Amino acid sequence: MLVLENIISDRGSRYAVAGGPCSGSDEAAAFLKELKRRKKFAKATHNTWACLTEDAPLKNDDGESGAGMVILRMLEREDLRNEIVVVTRWYGGKHLGGDRFRHVQEAVRQYLDAR
Structure with a gap:
């Protein structure tokens, strides 16, 4: 399991x-x-x-509407199979609007670069 914390604020x-696999x-x-065994991640908003x-693409937005699809599209572009991100x-406390999708993309990019 590769975890990169505090990458974007x-x-x-x-x-x-x-x-990870x-x-x-x-x-x-x-x-x-396993990730949520870390108390910090268990208390996360999303x-x-x-x-x-x-077999099929899997995704879950966990309340962050559309974010799962953003991650999935990036995995498809990289043809990264059998690895969850x-x-x-x-x-x-403040709404980010469309910037939240940009942050999700940047987070996935940082993961892809670090693996």
Whole structure:
């Protein structure tokens, strides 16, 4: 499991990104459970994620509408299969509008560069 914390900060919101091997929904659930064992991630506002498996693409917005699809599209562009990428956001009290999608993209880019 690769975790990059405090990678983006904007108007009080903070972002992190994590990822690792994943070949299906059971492994995705296990990955999220392991990530949330870190109290900081369990208390996050959103843990959005996506995984491009051999069977089907998987994604979850976790309340951050559209963010799972942003992650999934980036994984498709990279043809990165069987690896989950989770973008975590701690809400800072101010709405970010469309900037939140830019931050999700940047978080995924940083993960891809670090792996």
